[in-house]
Amino acid sequence: MNLNAIVDTINEYLWGYILIFLLVGTGLYYSIRLRFPQVRQIRRGFKQTFGGIFKKDVEADKDGMSSFQALATAIAAQVGTGNLAGVATAIASGGPGAIFWMWISAFFGMATIFAEAVLAQVYTDRVDGEITGGPAYYISKGLKNKGLAIFFAIAIIIALGFVGNMVQSNSMAVAINNAFNIPKVVVGIIVAVLAALILVGGMTRIANFTELVVPFMALIYIVGALIIIIKNASYIGPAFKMIFQGAFSTKAIGGGVLGVTVKEAVRFGISRGLFSNEAGMGSTPHAHAVAKVKHPSEQGLVAMVGVIFDTMIICTLTSLIILTTNAHTTGTTGAEMTQIAFSNGLGKYGAPFIAISLFFFAFSTIIGWYFFGEANIKYLFGKGGVRYYRWIVFGFIVIGSFLEVQLVWDIADMFNGIMVFPNLIALFALSSVVAKSLEDYESKL
Structure with a gap:
């Protein structure tokens, strides 16, 4: 068995079975233990998120950033190619019913991300x-477990900071090359330069940018999506019907995805949903950690709003565009289906x-x-390691724009999955800390 086959097999089990049960199970556990904060406290979450959006009394500096800036940084990472290509892949592989299970993954994921x-x-x-x-x-x-922490730090630096940013760069370069015929390597160089202008400014400039x-x-994406959906308003009802029928169908359904059953709908809907909103994967906590809030649970509530925005709004709009324009019947998948x-x-x-939207989505994800990778570089090597990390990232951005090797992308997926395990171990072991925090917060309301 060659390396490609080994990585494919690992990813098949990781993302097809193991992580679905572990991540959804974690969300279910926290939902029950915390008495469904995604229902009880979501109104307060929106108030906490947007209540001080126009106040400038909290500035980003070495002591952190505002709660909204932290959320914006987390959403910058969450909303990426997965919201465009990932949704299309879920529909192509799991049928329209996959969208329902994407919503379910988001609902329980809100408790996890809290x-x-x-x-x-x-x-x-x-x-x-x-x-x-x-x-x-x-x-x-x-946990007092430095070895596990080091393992996580290395995995996320590789998965997101290095190889993950190659994937984002490549997605941008391909879309812009197709739309405007600009050479891919030129796109990569421009993206690396723009990223450098932001990243050399540290946390302050990153916060202001996001x-x-x-x-x-x-706003741009939502307006464009609504224009298409409103133009095809007569198909909105049938689209939702396909979603709910496909979610519970015990028989293979027709359409653009022949032979899809509820098993595939569940698998691909949940896996793509979790991959999109990143709940439980250990990425977004890096942004929420530096938020200047009065109580830890305040930022937990804000983090839940990020999942709503990513999956319930952006992913749902993408799915409705695909279904109301019948793009799901074209036999395509991924970004190609979304472009159609x-x-x-x-x-x-x-x-x-779609090229401009993908540029903003992918660039903000970079x-x-x-930022997530930098936090782990600091953990491993201190601030001195950041300058070297920064230049390596710039190099990967340029290389990724013109070099697409499927094995590299598959390895990124594998490390993305591997880094979940130490995070989930900590989430279960430290659940009492989370429960006490929420109890203390609610007692002071």
């Missing part, structure tokens, strides 16, 4: 004077729109994933 944000807040640390945090820190300080760009890119859907909905403006 726990991650709380732990990240409780176990923050200072490295060379700068506040930082994330799973490596709460594994090391909370705070400005994330709401803008979201936008071309059907916006005509000649479809390809440029910034977010870089």
Whole structure:
């Protein structure tokens, strides 16, 4: 068996079975233990998120960033190619019913991401004077297990900081090359330069960038999506019917995905949903750790809003565009299916729109994933290692723009899955810390 086959087999079991049960199980456990905070406290979560959005009394510096800036940085990483290509893959492989199970994964994932944000807040640390945090820190300080923390740090640096950013760069380069015929390597160099202008400014510039760009890119995409959906309003009802019928169908269904059953709908819906919103994967806690809040549970509530935005809004809009334009019947998958859907909905403006959207989604993900990797570089090597990490990331961005080796992408998926395990061990072992935090917060309301 060659390396490709080994990695494929590992990913098949990781993302097809093991992680689905572990991640959904973690969300179910926390939902029950915390008495469904995603229902009881979601109104307060929105108030906490948007209540002070226009206040400038909290500035990003070495002591952290505002709660909204932390959420924007987390969403920058969450909303990426998975919201465009990932949704299409879920529909192609699991049928329209996969979208329902994507919603289910998001619902339980909200409880998981609440726990991650709380732990990240409780176990923050200072490295060379700068506040930082994330799973490596709460594994090391909370579990007292430095070996497991080091394992997580190495896995996430490889999965997101290095190879993951190659994937994002490649997605941008391909889309822009198709829409505007700009050479891929030129796109990669431009992206690396733009990223450098932001990243050399440290936490302050990253926070200011995500705070400005994330709401803008979201608004542009939502408006474009709604134009298509409203134009095809008569198909909205049938689209939801396909989603709910496909979610519970015991027989193979027809359409663009012949032979799809509820088993595939569950598998691909949940796996793509979790991959998109990253709940339980240990990535977004790095952003939530540095939020300047009065109580750890406040940022936990804000983190739940991020899952709603990523999966319930952006992914749902993408799925409705695909279903109302019948792009799911074309026999395509991934980004190609999404591009066809936008071309059907916006005509000649479809390809440029999806290219521009993908640019913002992927570029913001590069910034977010870089930030997550940097927190772990600080954990392993201190602040001195950041300058070397930064230049390696820039190199991967350029290389990724023109080099697509499927094995490299598959290895990224594998490390993405592997890094979940130490994070989930910490989430279960430190669940009492999360429960006490929420109990203390609610007692003070």
